[in-house]
Amino acid sequence: MRAPEFTRSAKIFVAGHRGLVGSALVRRLRATGHHDLVLATSSEVDLRDRGATARFLLDRRPEVIVLAAARVGGIAANAAAPADFLSDNLRIQLSVLDAARALGVPRVLFLGSSCIYPREARQPIKESALLTGPLEPTNAAYAIAKIAGITHVRSVREQDGLPWITAMPTNLYGPGDNFHPTGSHVLPGLMRRFHEAAQSGAHSVTVWGTGTPRREFLHADDLADACLTLLAGYDGPDPVNVGTGRDITIADLARLVAETAGYTGRIEFDPSKPDGTPRKVLDISTLTGLGWEPRIRLREGVAATYAWYLESLDLPRQRGEVRGHEVVR
Ligand code: GDP
Numbered sequence: 001m002r003a004p005e006f007t008r009s010a011k012i013f014v015a016g017h018r019g020l021v022g023s024a025l026v027r028r029l030r031a032t033g034h035h036d037l038v039l040a041t042s043s044e045v046d047l048r049d050r051g052a053t054a055r056f057l058l059d060r061r062p063e064v065i066v067l068a069a070a071r072v073g074g075i076a077a078n079a080a081a082p083a084d085f086l087s088d089n090l091r092i093q094l095s096v097l098d099a100a101r102a103l104g105v106p107r108v109l110f111l112g113s114s115c116i117y118p119r120e121a122r123q124p125i126k127e128s129a130l131l132t133g134p135l136e137p138t139n140a141a142y143a144i145a146k147i148a149g150i151t152h153v154r155s156v157r158e159q160d161g162l163p164w165i166t167a168m169p170t171n172l173y174g175p176g177d178n179f180h181p182t183g184s185h186v187l188p189g190l191m192r193r194f195h196e197a198a199q200s201g202a203h204s205v206t207v208w209g210t211g212t213p214r215r216e217f218l219h220a221d222d223l224a225d226a227c228l229t230l231l232a233g234y235d236g237p238d239p240v241n242v243g244t245g246r247d248i249t250i251a252d253l254a255r256l257v258a259e260t261a262g263y264t265g266r267i268e269f270d271p272s273k274p275d276g277t278p279r280k281v282l283d284i285s286t287l288t289g290l291g292w293e294p295r296i297r298l299r300e301g302v303a304a305t306y307a308w309y310l311e312s313l314d315l316p317r318q319r320g321e322v323r324g325h326e327v328v329r
Helices: 020-031 050-060 075-080 082-103 137-160 186-200 220-233 250-261 298-312
Strands: 012-015 064-067 107-111 165-169 171-173 204-208 217-219 240-242 266-270
Touching: 012 020, 020 171, 020 220, 050 082, 064 082, 064 220, 075 082, 075 137, 082 107, 082 137, 107 137, 107 220, 137 165, 165 220, 171 186, 171 220, 171 298, 186 204, 186 250, 186 298, 204 250, 217 220, 217 298, 220 240, 250 266, 250 298
Parallel strands: 012 064, 064 107, 107 165, 165 240, 171 217, 204 266
Antiparallel strands: none
């Protein structure tokens, strides 16, 4: 089957629409005139539940599914609960992809993560590096669940001929992120720590690890835009990397976030905390070849996310602890 045309009238299920990625996608879809969106919170449909997911999809019959629901978290959350990251993600993927396959949903975009690539992969990492070497141990359980998802999508393509696709975003940030002090990813985690230090007048802030690992950061709005580009113009078995192609050290990121939050004290590093993979910057030539490019520069994106964070502090807390490109409670 050829990929159906991605029209404004297509009925699109954004799985995980309250998370970082899903909420950015909904904003972008609405802004571009896609109004027939199927959305459900995790309390309405627990996507880990096969029966509930199958009934929901049978009832709604979307033509497009973007699978942005997942259990996600930073290096400490992954290390503390690998079984939960493996199990929840496998269950979400099996429920959604099996139900979509049974209904013959013509178009699925499955979102993975750049941690699926081998720890020692050549940089910048090409899509062809998948399964060519051992994974970074701090998030191997999560990565293996995501690799299963990629393989699931490829297998459905092979067996049923459906034009399903996968995308692999780099480290993401933006409004709606999880700012939990220990469970979050590095950027929102540091944002909260530096903000609180600036407010309390603390003289020192600790950043985990040595500060030397390098990471690439992409704003969720840029990812949302990339998803639309892929739905409109990509149909292949290989995952497509989504990033900026540029990375910075954790120490430089810490300085940028400190400056943004108005913190002027000392920054200390705690090498007893894990560094994780030394470097993971993506080769984004497949996607730039389709005409997409990242628009939001890190400094501007961090400033806008900090503004959102300040506003969110006035909102009542309504969500579960682990949020990211998902909501699972
Ligand atoms: P990763 O890209 O999968 O390793 O996920 P993270 O976003 O959790 O971490 C990236 C890097 O930031 C690692 O080298 C961490 O040691 C470092 N880091 C420094 N401070 C923090 C922090 O407060 N939270 C998190 N999550 N990571 C931190």
